[in-house]
Amino acid sequence: MPELKRVLTLRTVVATSAGLTLATSTFVAAAQVAYLTAGDSAWLAILIGGLMCLAAAACFSELNGLYPSAAGIRLYFARAFSDRFGLTGALYYNVMMLSVYGLESYALAAALSQVLPGVPPLLWIVAMLAVVGVLNVRGVKLAGGFQDLVTYLLMTSVAVLGVLALAKGGFRLHTPLSPGPVGNVAQAVATGIFLFIGFEWVTPLAEEVTQIPQISRGMMLALGILAVVYALFTMGMSNVLPHSLLVHNAAPQVVFARRAFGWGGALFMAALCVGASITTFNAGLMGLSRFTYAFARELALPPFLARVNRWFTPWAAIVTLLVVGLAVAVAVLLSGHYLVLVDLGAGVESIVYALTGVAVWSLRRREPDRERPYRAGRGLIVPLLTAVIFFGLALAVFVNDLPALAYLAVGLLACFLYVTYAVPALRKRYGRQPARSRRRGQTPVREGAAK
């Protein structure tokens, strides 16, 4: 088959995976990991979390090779389990990601308020979402090269800040190999999963590369680089900030930068946060709006969400997502309960990774002869280990944060009921009868097509 005229490079695959992951809210999670472990041994929890994510990345790679599609888990889970399961899981996952974006705008507002306290946080949130909304509605996407540059600069800057902070303390480490009680470490590793949340959102790029294994290599490289960057940063941060300041603060990274490097450092950190949020929002909200559009196209969501404008963007989906994102951000602002969203994000992501391992196992049984450009190791060790480890991590998160468990249960139940009752009603109301195919009277239904 002829090759595509334009294909993505490994550099862009790595930048996309890391750019979606590195956000302002990840600094909050990094501080939480540092708080849960004793002193500067957070790097251990982060590296363990990163290694575990490598196993999940291997499973994603196998599924992505089987089905190189932007539909992602919607397609993987539908093929491995059932269409209803795939739809329920994908809907819930997207709702959760939207909550994370609400958290992200709140975290950015908190960071900016530290350096410009005269401006109310709500104004920052509204301004941020408005800018993102206009860019998305107009279909403006950061050029690939520029996005790559911003992401690599961000990662380098964060790592350098960590090293400089360590240098200021003469590289004296207090307890680098004593992370504390096992329970705390398990929770720290589970929370640490939030630091890598979204690395798998690079799989839609499978449609833009010539070699599927390039996506796998990109994901693995991004995870490795991020693990090192976060480890250096948390070590530097926990060296400078007292233990009590790592929590009860929605912008610990700015407090750290101010303490370590003065106001100049705080301003630089605020600028880094803006860059991190822009790269995350730019790619993330665009992806979410297209998922919403696709759900509306298959009548899993109301069809008005598939409305498009003259810039070929799904404006109704974008506006709806922004309104929901704003509501989440305002709720977090009013309640101050941002850590529950960190735990919810980490827990749901762990469940999705665990299910990815199960899906690999299931599809190897169901479709053993289908071509697999990438295999997650020989035998079932990697997929089953992924399933067991991540279910365990999800358990560790939710046992220690019951409100997050309640949000999970309510959200899943709502999605299940929605898919069971509302989706069939939507399809009955708006779906058209299959037309007689204009191909000599055939009816356009094919064996294996979506029911």
Added chain:
Amino acid sequence: MTRLATGEEIAESLKAFCEGYNNNQRLKEMNRDWQRVVLVQATDSQDAFTLDVAGPELSFRPGAPEHPDLKVVAASDILADLFWGDLNPTGPYMDGTLKLFGSEEDIVRLDIISLLIWGS
């Protein structure tokens, strides 16, 4: 299970798709700066076609282009039904029987073109 579509049937559906596009003033206006070469490839019959989007004009020809911007790959009957507008592309895309390769923007745009021509 439906039978395979012939090359002529796929060509007929592409002709209808092109007519729908070329008769839609809104689409032509929205796409005035969009230039893309699309490969339409049947996996079961090996029939291949080229869709040429030259801003406000859409045309097709038999045979594969050397370097397409976008690839639409599926079984012949799915392709024919898709370009006739008898099948919503989201269904086969979501169940993995329709594969699309190219930039995300181009893939979404092609779907929107289908939506604006056929209405669903």
